[in-house]
Amino acid sequence: MIDLDTLRHVDTTDARAARERYRAGAVEPTSGVAPGFTQANMIVLPRDWAFDFLLYAQRNPKACPVLDVSDPGSHATVLAKGADLRRDVPLYRIWRDGVLAEEVTDATAAWAEHPDLVSFLIGCSFTFETPMMEAGIDIRHITDKSNVPMYLTNRACRPAGRLHGNLVVSMRPIPASRVADAATISGRFPAVHGAPVHVGAPEELGIADLGKPEFGDAVRIEAGEVPVFWACGVTPQAAVMASKVPFAITHAPGHMFITDIPDSAYHA
Amino acid sequence: MIDLDTLRHVDTTDARAARERYRAGAVEPTSGVAPGFTQANMIVLPRDWAFDFLLYAQRNPKACPVLDVSDPGSHATVLAKGADLRRDVPLYRIWRDGVLAEEVTDATAAWAEHPDLVSFLIGCSFTFETPMMEAGIDIRHITDKSNVPMYLTNRACRPAGRLHGNLVVSMRPIPASRVADAATISGRFPAVHGAPVHVGAPEELGIADLGKPEFGDAVRIEAGEVPVFWACGVTPQAAVMASKVPFAITHAPGHMFITDIPDSAYHA
Structure with a gap:
């Protein structure tokens, strides 16, 4: 450690x-x-x-x-x-x-x-946002000076003792041509969530409206961009609630x- | 997981x-x-x-x-x-x-x-012994059908609550020309101890005699081979004792x- x-x-x-x-x-x-x-x-x-x-x-x-x-x-x-x-x-x-x-x-x-x-x-x-930006990938919530959007998903975490709850994810819109790069770069940082847990298809995670995150702020999604989802450290707060x-x-x-x-x- | x-x-x-x-x-x-x-x-x-x-x-x-x-x-x-x-x-x-x-x-x-x-x-x-053998590196305790030698070192683990104790290491003799390969291959398996913690210089770990491991069996060390030490899962037993x-x-x-x-x- x-x-x-x-x-x-x-x-x-x-x-x-x-x-x-x-x-x-x-x-x-x-x-x-x-x-x-x-x-x-x-x-x-x-x-x-x-x-x-x-x-x-x-x-x-x-x-x-x-x-x-x-x-x-x-x-x-x-x-x-x-x-x-x-x-x-x-x-x-x-x-x-x-x-x-x-x-x-x-x-x-x-x-x-x-x-x-x-x-x-x-x-x-946030740890892998710097190397992603260095690779020329726009991090929308930084560019637009807002908070990253975070969503409570329909995916149950594995419970432990009295604790249970669903996975929370953060989302960054990534141009389709850079999704693989974003996955590779973040995958190099397994200690800070690592590679995405889900790419595209927010409805599969139970996210009905990307414009209404449970935590943080909604961000612009431009044509040709795909929503990419990473496991998020707000997940413990979802467990506290649940x-x-x-x-x-x-x-x-x-x-x-x-x-x-x-x-x-x-x-x- | x-x-x-x-x-x-x-x-x-x-x-x-x-x-x-x-x-x-x-x-x-x-x-x-x-x-x-x-x-x-x-x-x-x-x-x-x-x-x-x-x-x-x-x-x-x-x-x-x-x-x-x-x-x-x-x-x-x-x-x-x-x-x-x-x-x-x-x-x-x-x-x-x-x-x-x-x-x-x-x-x-x-x-x-x-x-x-x-x-x-x-x-x-043991998890990374198979890929090491596939790379042509002799695993001495397997070749000689004995138990891997394990040593209690002078390195204190970071304590937690009531638990404290020193690091236990396993040792494999590796030809000098293959030490880098052994480090690289084992390093690909961070969930199972990963890369060596120490290469050569057993006295630095407080190991006076490689022929007298605290756990397991002593193994042959041939000319041109270097003792390579990996963190060992017997470390909890050392903590139980200490x-x-x-x-x-x-x-x-x-x-x-x-x-x-x-x-x-x-x-x-």
């Missing part, structure tokens, strides 16, 4: 600057921010739920590739020096009994409700935790 | 036949048995220890690549149809308070002591669980 020991010589100024801005209260979707640094989904659960969740992630690795797990009660991570997981994500969601209770920019108060919270940081498809988990803290979709780890470290 | 649903059309006769022989009482090291089918290390722990272990595996993925985790109380696995994890391994070890209490060919009685055991199946380097785990069932080193999954399924 990657940690900071292997990355002593990386200049992490941009990643640290972004975390500091979010700690100070800035709110924005993080796609395109601190390019080249890996961003992570986050879910924080009481210790009693930690095994179920780690097993859920292990059984659904394309949706939930685990990058780090904190020790119970800790709000530090080996993926970012000096980070405070309670404050360094731009926008948090607090969940109670599977229902979104509130969105906050600082989760310190909610975090104090439980002494034994375990934080899971999960790979994010399984009525008593208490959880997550990032808000698209508002990720920015690590000190270069994207290239996750290249297979 | 790979499971039987994806492998409906594979002829699993050889794998099933091996498991049936072991269920009937046969005892042998499994290297070279049912070639082409993935073999797995096993560790079985009470539910109370399951999170610590799954986290230990997640933090030490080269040594502990998890292939499947059973539900608490179950002795089935998605990796082998009709298998009984209590009986289908050729030789088991029963551990009490971190000490090897006994070796048995049938773990049914020990299994019955705890109602909530969780079984972890962990990748085994951490004085109250109760555990494992396979005996080299006596693996044979799955229905073709080795090629774990090719990256």
